[in-house]
Amino acid sequence: xxxxxxxxxxxxxxxxxxxxxxxxxxxxxxxxxxxxxxxxxxxxxxxxxxxxxxxxxxxxxxxxxxxxxxxxxxxxxxxxxxxxxxxxxxxxxxxxxxxxxxxxxxxxxxxxxxxxxxxxxxxxxxxxxxxxxxxxxxxxxxxxxxxxxxxxxxxxxxxxxxxxxxxxxxxxxxxxxxxxxxxxxxxxxxxxxxxxxxxxxxxxxxxxxxxxxxxxxxxxxxxxxxxxxxxxxxxxxxxxxxxxxxxxxxxxxxxxxxxxxxxxxxxxxxxxxxxxxxxxxxxxxxxxxxxxxxxxxxxxxxxxxxxxxxxxxxxxxxxx
Ligand code: UT7
Numbered sequence: 067x068x069x070x071x072x073x074x075x076x077x078x079x080x081x082x083x084x085x086x087x088x089x090x091x092x093x094x095x096x097x098x099x100x101x102x103x104x105x106x107x108x109x110x111x112x113x114x115x116x117x118x119x120x121x122x123x124x125x126x127x128x129x130x131x132x133x134x135x136x137x138x139x140x141x142x143x144x145x146x147x148x149x150x151x152x153x154x155x156x157x158x159x160x161x162x163x164x165x166x167x168x169x170x171x172x173x174x175x176x177x178x179x180x181x182x183x184x185x186x187x188x189x190x191x192x193x194x195x196x197x198x199x200x201x202x203x204x205x206x207x208x209x210x211x212x213x214x215x216x217x218x219x220x221x222x223x224x225x226x227x228x229x230x231x232x233x234x235x236x237x238x239x240x241x242x243x244x245x246x247x248x249x250x251x252x253x254x255x256x257x258x259x260x261x262x263x264x265x266x267x268x269x270x271x272x273x274x275x276x277x278x279x280x281x282x283x284x285x286x287x288x289x290x291x292x293x294x295x296x297x298x299x300x301x302x303x304x305x306x307x308x309x310x311x312x313x314x315x316x317x318x319x320x321x322x323x324x325x326x327x328x329x330x331x332x333x334x335x336x337x338x339x340x341x342x343x344x345x346x347x348x349x350x351x352x353x354x355x356x357x358x359x360x361x362x363x364x365x366x367x368x369x370x371x372x373x374x375x376x377x378x379x380x381x382x383x384x385x386x
Pocket of ligand 1: 093094095098099102103177216217218220277278279281282285315316319343345373374375
């Protein structure tokens with residue numbers, strides 16, 4: 067048995083922030099942001115936290131799967147912007163959904179988090195331990211942006227996406243996960259500084275820092291490598307792949323990956339223009355979008371791939 071994606075759902079906050087809106091609070095403009103990233107607008111949460119958005123996306127995914135919350139064995143919330151250090155956001159989601167039989171925990175792998183999540187749930191299903199799992203990617207990145215750092219804050223946004231996995235004969239065929247901690251400093255958001263009564267320091271939160279060029283170089287190399295590796299492991303031909311669902315970080319990264327893989331750009335659905343980079347949520351939001359547009363047919367082979375802070379990367383070959 068393997069995990070098959072039997073339901074998807076997504077949720078984004080109502081508040082739309084356009085590039086022109088940002089140009090009113092910092093030295094930037096619509097042309098620069100569109101040209102360099104492909105982003106036109108993004109959603110920013112006014113009041114909703116990560117767990118609330120995660121639960122909304124998850125509720126829709128369960129409905130889509132025709133599954134009730136108490137059938138879930140495991141809930142993984144992939145996020146870097148959990149509302150609290152503890153309890154885990156996944157436990158809050160479990161409570162909000164009424165998923166009383168599910169183990170629940172958060173997973174920190176930044177933009178690769180959703181991929182890591184489905185790899186883990188798939189492994190539990192393959193091992194015969196669990197039958198039904200829920201993987202959510204949800205972020206309120208707006209709260210960890212330095213809104214005076216125009217090179218980074220214009221890219222990131224808030225949102226949530228989810229997928230329900232069920233044990234079946236076909237589904238997730240191969241997954242890979244990777245990490246390179248040596249490159250950690252190119253994309254980071256330092257947490258609480260060590261403050262306590264002995265050293266007299268007050269705990270402080272940091273903001274997101276990114277060396278955009280380094281991350282860009284890494285991504286355009288790593289994404290095609292991941293795709294090649296997953297195809298080689300599965301013995302599948304690239305031309306048999308219907309869709310490449312990639313992490314929505316930058317339109318130029320996706321276009322470069324398509325060129326390197328010698329595949330038509332039409333096989334790479336994108337929604338970065340509307341939602342910006344929602345980190346762990348970007349892949350499940352896109353997956354939900356193409357699912358509900360009727361672009362996914364039973365038996366379609368799709369490759370999902372992403373990269374992010376850590377640095378981390380992951381990919382999966384999925385039979386729909
Ligand atoms: O999921 C996490 C993964 N993150 C990523 O995938 C990000 C990967 N990196 C990128 O997407 C790109 O590197 C960026 C979009 C972040 C930047 O694009 P770039 O082509 O590498 O631009 P740059 O950083 O080299 O900056 C070019 C110029 C600079 O001005 P000078 O030094 O040439 O005069 C920047 O100061 O653009 C300037 N600039 C801006 N101008 C207007 C930087 N940010 C802005 C801005 N508006 N928001």
